[in-house]
Amino acid sequence: MPVREVSRLPELNEILETSDSNRLIIVDFFANWCGPCRMISPAFERMSMEFGNATFLKVNTDLARDVVMRYSISAMPTFLFFKNKQQVDSVRGANESAIISTIRKHYSSTPANPNAASDEEKKFLERFVGYTELRKMHTDEVFKALARSVMPDGISDRLESGEDEKKVLQELLDWFKNDFFAWFDRPTCPKCTLKCTTEGLNGTPTKEEKDGGAGRVEVYICDGCNSEMRFPRYNDPSKLLQTCTGRCGEWANCFGLILSAAGLENRFVLDTTDHVWNEVYLKKEQRWIHVDPCENTMDRPLLYTRGWKKQLKYCIAYGHDHVADVTWRYVFDSKKLVAEERNEVRQGVLENFLGKLNARQMAGATEERKRELAVRRVCELMEMMVLEAKNQRIGWEKLGEDMGGRTTASVNAHAVILRLSGYKLQNS
Ligand SMILES: [Zn+2]
Known part of the structure; x- marks a missing residue:
């Protein structure tokens, strides 16, 4: 160093x-x-x-x-x-x-x-800390009320009355993508209606932009009239309910708030190669599923590596009270990835770090909630093993249009573990 x-x-x-x-x-x-x-x-x-x-x-x-x-x-x-x-x-x-x-x-x-982070590893891990703060905003009661005021009526009531979660989730995704949020690529000049062709430059956020939680701002210059257009990258999800525009970061952030407001437990997933999306916990199926509001799709976790030919490395999921490395769900061969391709931070160091972050996140949780999270963690491990076995059996070439997700080979691990541990959920 x-x-x-x-x-x-x-x-x-x-x-x-x-x-x-x-x-x-x-x-x-x-x-x-x-x-x-x-x-x-x-x-x-x-x-x-x-x-x-x-x-x-x-x-x-x-x-x-x-x-x-x-x-x-x-x-x-x-x-x-x-x-x-x-x-x-x-x-x-x-x-x-x-x-x-x-x-x-x-x-x-x-x-x-031996699992203490080196200076370089610390630098790499630092980026994972800030998102825990973001998740706090998704559980803010005022923010959730604001979100409900723009959402289609009756969503949370329908979920509470036992309507199929996936059906309601798909409706939310459709509404969000088609009627609510817009993709921001480059701005169009309001004076000469020309679309900007040049890259945005890094600017300093104004006070107002900072108040809306913008850590940085992109500045565009119109090719026609030289006037300046600004695109603040807002981190505050309630601000995004007003601006209704952004790239995948803003989409997943705002949709995370919408999901919380609907009463769907969710995670915000960050991949270090710069894509973000969501996950939702389905109570009936007792598992986490992949949800991508930009793509208006769910339960197709191999979309990025197969569909987009993107190399994912570290996919970290942020719940409102826990953190998890969920890379295995989004790649074809996570064992190989960990052993050969992930070299920014040693695996033991990453686990040690996430363990500490988790302990901090879970500090306020009830014993029952902690137990539930522990059971889910074991379920995800089993799901990972089932998935790896399935992928190995079929092979990358023959997966075809299969983008992962629910497989017939999946076991209802949650129920099994609950029975083994003698622990009963109130509503099961
Ligand atoms: Zn112009």
Whole structure:
């Protein structure tokens, strides 16, 4: 890993707090005007490449005054060594051999926790955290009421009275795609009615756009009259009930709120290759199914890898109180994918990370709900095994138009596990 510059004390504390207890952290306190500092800098960079299980940081003493004060740095360069949140050593001056021998003294090449994420893995995993916040908005009672005010009447009543979930879900999908939400590709200029042909540029959201939850905005320039058109990428699903437009991110986000408002338990699925969709839990069939509002389709999980020839790698599903890696449902051979193609993060590290995220998500859940989620998790594992066996038996070539989904080979695992565990759901 290259040397990373730390500019404030909280940033350094965060690194010290979250690093594996076996990981050595070396901080170079330097100044731009200091000759010896400049001289040792390339050697420090080289060390950062050589010692993979150590973190190399640098602090500009003219800028990060709080860090300098905290560690009473009085000479440049100074090197401080930390392990397990504690300072363990220091070296003063641009003495390369002293720095290396001090590293060797404290360095261990393996982490204490083999499933602890490396810096690169942490960076990759960071993107998975934010979506748990999004899911909170889907269960907001005010947002759900807003959603019900635009939805076709009586949807939740019909579901409550026991009408077929898939039938109602299909109606919702039809309505959403045909009558409610629009796909946004490029804008059309309101003055000269020309459709934009150039790519959108990255702009800074205005205050109003930020209030609507836009993290970024695309700016388009009209080819005809040079006027500017903006497309804020809103993350707030209640805002999307008004704008009714977007790409797959906005579609799945807004549809997630619609599903929650209808009373259908759902997940928001993010794939790291940049497509998102939904999943719905069918109470009668006791399983999660794939739902894609952009495509107006359901229960065709192999649509992306077979239909679109897309390579999916990490499909993470966000329920309102849990997280799951559901990649297996959307690829043909998940064993092979995990073993050979997924190399951004080690499998054990990913599971460890999702386990922690899950624990946090489930913190407020009742014991009964936790048990239900545990049963469903086992069911999904069994479903995965059945699916893999089926795919292997048929083979990729012969799958034809089969896009996965319900198979006759599926077992009603849910009921079996409930019976085995002696646990009864109230309504079963
Ligand atoms: Zn124009």
